Amino acid sequence: MQITDTLIDYLGELSRLELSEEEKQARKKDLTDILNYMDRLNEIDTTGLPEMTHPFDASNNFREDVVSNGDRRQEMLENAPDKKGDFFKVFSTVP
């Protein structure tokens, strides 16, 4: 697997990361090295095998749909980088 400039730009976009030219070149090299190593998984035939997403069979943890944690609005807003009144403040999200 060879990571190209186009692919690095695309991965930056997917990851919401802005990369300097230097970072792009470094990531191109080390992601290529790492993926080449990962490609050795192809030595194993996994045709038809199940995908193990979780260590054990987990069942959902159902509960009644009632509020149990109270109103913690002000506590949550304490960590906001920017706020206005009872709300998080961000740039306009519609053009």
Next chain:
Amino acid sequence: MNVNQTNDIRGLTALELGRLIKERKISSLEAARIYIDAIKREDGEIGAYISVFEEAALAQAEAAQKLVDSGVGGPLAGVPAAVKDAICVKGERTTAGSKILEDFRPPYDAHIIEKMKEAGAVIIGKANLDEFAMGGSTETSYFGVTRNPWDLERVPGGSSGGSAAAVAAGLAPYAIGSDTGGSIRQPCAFCNLTGIKPTYGSVSRYGLMAYASSLDQIGPVGKDVRDCAAVLSMISGRDKRDSTSVIEHGFDFSWAWGGAGGSAGSAGAGNGSSWGGAGGAGAGNGSAWAAGGMDGAGGSAGAAGTGTADGGRPLDGLRIALPTNYFAMGLAEDVKDAVLKAAKAMSGMGAQVDEIEIPLIEYAVPAYYIIACAEASSNLSRYDGVKYGFRSKEAGDILEMFYKSRSEGFGAEVKRRIMLGSFVLSSGYFDAYYKKALQVRGLIKGSFDEALQQHDFILSPVSPTPAYRIGQQISDPLAMYLADIYTVSLNLSGLPGIALPCGFDREGMPIGMQLIGKPFSEGGLIRAGLEWQAATDYHKKRPEPRKGRGQAE
């Protein structure tokens, strides 16, 4: 207290200190002050802590003393503790070692912090870690590197390197770590400590900053097995806020330290007859060493060091698998020798040690990094500069705010893993990498299940080398990943493992081994660990006093 006593306190295990507090030989407040003063004096050269909570710790110490005075509170009531800074403590800065959370103060306690506070623990500070627990050397933290107390030029391991360094340097009696791919066991091996990576589902992850949710597990870092047993008993158990936490009442390993009614060696609840595992796989294999199961009763008979009544040997009936192929790959000669010597010693203690092969280990690292990075890229998408954490000042619109906040807030290793995760999950590559890794994960789990059908535990090294020099590996990410070869399979499979000191290399650096068990066989692992530490004294060795330590002021 005089200075000599002060330093004696720091040599004690957490349970020993807890006992002194109960016997009123020292108050909880005095203990907290001794540790906080020691951190102020000595942590400059170690860098084990990101934050020290002097005021909150002293208040908790007073509250803990009241618990002790009224006869309640666990065996660790009033004993100070360090907590890895990836675990939320209400109102106190919790950073995950990242600039992006530099000023984050969680509005809630993690489940394990609630349990620790109930038990009278005194949290004195937050331990350094690789940024978002992504690393094996504690060199990627935004807050600087942590140094190994055994040799300040070397890494303490990681990602729970601050937790391990704090305990090894006598700057905390015990610590809490988290293990996604070896992050408790490997720093314990590097710092001559005991650590447990519990079975996935033993400890609630509520309040642990998520790295890879299907792999992450919180666990203890301690001076010996007893301390780890006490800490795991305190923090394990079901929490409805984490649907993957499954053991209803938590473990009760009080037999390990003669707690619970004070009768040392009392059998655990349920079956006190066997070593190996429960929770399914182990049942009915006829072994004499089993434990617990998902009801959380970590039953196991007999305390360590007591031998058996009929003059038998301490590990009689224990069947250990020694995977010979683990020792045929590039590992340091001294590590190989120490672990094989330990296998021989355990055989002398009565264990049946069988040489076997556990296939597929060479595929564990690639499968692990694909899965861990995929989960990380998803988990870390929450850091966007909106609700908490760092927001870039350079942005002019909402998209730029996301990009710039993340780019300025995350360090290089975290960015690398997010990009790798985004790649393996992206359309066109998903099947070839992510799906493939999940299939291989199933095969790896299968190979461990098979080995554990015929054996109670698997014995392996923790890391291919002892602690290496700071800066030696950091520029080669692939080499860093490959060093996780012995640890990541347990996380992929959900199995428990205990790291135990088993020797020193020719330069005097500690070497660790791990015992791996069936799901929820922590009771048996602890019992075997107790027997090992009753027969050896590696775990009692401490680093040479550093300049300024142990001297009157």
